[in-house]
Amino acid sequence: MNVAVALFTRDLRVHDNPVLHAAAGSASRVIPLFVLDDSILRSQFTSPNRAEFLTRSLRDLDRGLRQLGAPLVVRRGDPLAVLRRLAAEQPIDEVHLAADVSGYAQRRQETLVDGLPVRVHVHEGSVNAVPPGAVTPTGGNDHFAVFGPYLRRWLAVERRRPLAAPKRLEASTVAPGSLPEREEICSGEVAPELAVGGERAGRELLDRWVGELVDDYPEGHDDLAGDRTSRLSPHLHFGTLSPVEVVHRAGSRTRGAQEFVRQVAWRDFHHQVLAARPRTAGEDYRPRGDAWREEPEELRRWQEGRTGYPIVDAGMRQLLREGWMHNRARMITASFLVKTLHHDWRSGARHFLRHLVDGDVANNQMNWQWTAGTGTDTRPNRVLNPLRQAQRYDPGGDYVRRYLPELRSVPGAAVHEPWKLAVDHRRSLNYPDPMVDLDEGRSRFLEARLGQR
Structure with a gap:
């Protein structure tokens, strides 16, 4: 009897899954395995929103696998140690997993290839x-x-071409274990309108x-x-x-x-x-010699969506409400932090990773670096003006009113500049004045950035 492990990582599906397809095609029995990796669970990349999406996705994956004949096996710990213990329960002939791009994923792959006494197949085209x-x-x-x-x-x-789901899986004798609850992975509040996983x-x-x-x-x-x-x-x-x-x-x-x-x-x-370049997850891809400002109160106001610029604040409130943000809003809010306030892009990237359900180390960090001008952007000194962005991409102000209830009484495009309203109306809104003058912020950034040349 030939037994293969299909090690799920960032491929939690039964359709078009090269790992599962190869394991099912090469062995008479398959162990579909997911490891709650302690190294990841202890890192900054674990958040309540992603933990909630993950646990829902694992439950749905288990449902799909059971329909095929083999339940999802869940274990917690170091992947190499888990696989070695699993081999003591059920002799294993081969292991299949997906190639991935982060520094940790590459090290995990190398550790499994070098540390397991069976052949490890690494499949491209899953991620x-x-x-x-x-x-x-x-x-x-x-x-x-x-x-x-x-x-x-x-x-x-x-x-x-996409691969069909296997028609049938023959389960092993390994006990599946319990599917995790979100609180076992990460405590904390989940965004009230988080997308459904699976x-x-x-x-x-x-x-x-x-x-x-x-x-x-x-x-x-x-x-x-x-x-x-x-x-x-x-x-x-x-x-x-x-x-x-x-x-x-x-x-x-x-x-x-x-x-x-x-x-x-x-x-x-x-x-x-x-x-x-795995180090670009935390280091400048193209260093500009920036001397970033450190103003904790400014950072807190940006995080909470209280900058006084409604289009920026709406994006940040959407993040808190949904664990997701419209891509245009991501660009506007990121530019405001790193260019107008001149804060380190890493501060913004950490906050996004705490909340974004799609928080991906490659896309999150590299998009922040793109905005900061330290990444692959060929226009490193570009500054997005949030008022012009609002006028162009939210001309009627409906996006702002959706996420800023305190401004719902302000009609039309006037919602983008509440400081121009009549004094009594402005005071009744319970909304802060702008925390920085846009022209001053832009000039400060350009002077600091260009002064490094």
């Missing part, structure tokens, strides 16, 4: 639509630092997106109030949806589909940067 190593520039560089050339190569890569929820979202909404993406993706984005990012982060299948289902027949697929390419772009 990315195009694996990092499949797209490299000419001239010996190990990654692309500019998105445009990367995208051209990425689009030209021949991608595999492959079923992800596939329902994907069906609606590609069937009804994707064609309108070019006109609607920056419409803050319209919220015409896919909201698939949490499912891509946890792998309850396959990026290969998402790209395949979206296709390229319409401009909307092409623009959406381009965003998936951005995700892969940041992953290939982190795969090649």
Whole structure:
């Protein structure tokens, strides 16, 4: 009897899962395994919102696997030690897992390959639509630092077709263990409007997106109030949806589909940067010699959505309410912190990781560095003016009123500049005055940044 372990990491699904597909195809019995990794649980990358999404996803994965014939086996500890103990319960012939890009994931992979007495198969194409190593520039560089050339190569890569879920799995004799509750992973409050985790929820979202909404993406993706984005990012982060299948289902027949697929390419772009430069999770990719300001009260006001600039505050309140934020709002709020207030991008990245259900070390950190001008951005000194952004992407003020109840009585575009209202009206709003003059903040940043040259 041949026994294979399918080690789930960020691929919590039964459809289009190269790890599960390979394990089912090579062995008579399969142990679907998920390890609650203590090294991850103790790190800054564990948060209540992601723990809630994870536990729901694990329950849904277990349901899907049981329908196929083999329950999810859950253990806690160091993955290598867990697999060694598991082998004492049931002789194991091989282990399958997905390749991933973070420094920790790469070290985990190496540890398992070197430390297990059985063959370990590492499968590309589970976490990315195009694996990092499949797209490299000419001239010996190990990654692309500019998105445009990367995208051209990425689009030209021949991608595999999505894999069907296995028809049947033969369970092992290993006891499955208990599925974890969220509180066992991370205590703390969960966003009240957090997205539902699990492959079923992800596939329902994907069906609606590609069937009804994707064609309108070019006109609607920056419409803050319209919220015409896919909201698939949490499912891509946890792998309850396959990026290969998402790209395949979206296709390229319409401009909307092409623009959406381009965003998936951005995700892969940041992953290939982190795969090649793992230290950029905490260090500047392109150091600018910044002397960042440290003003804890300013940072707290930004975190709480009390900066006095409604478009910024609405984004930050959406984050607290939903554990998610519209991409345009992420750009506006990040620029305000690092460019207008001149705070270290790492402070913003940590706050986002505490709350974002799709908080991905590659995309979160590299997008913050892109905004800060320390990453792959070719316009490092660009400053987004939040008032101009509001006028362009929330012209009627509906996004602001949705997330700032204290401003719901302010009609139309006037909501973006409440300091211009009549004195009595302004005082009745219980909303703070702007914490910084935009022109002064911009000048301060540019003087500090350009002065380093």
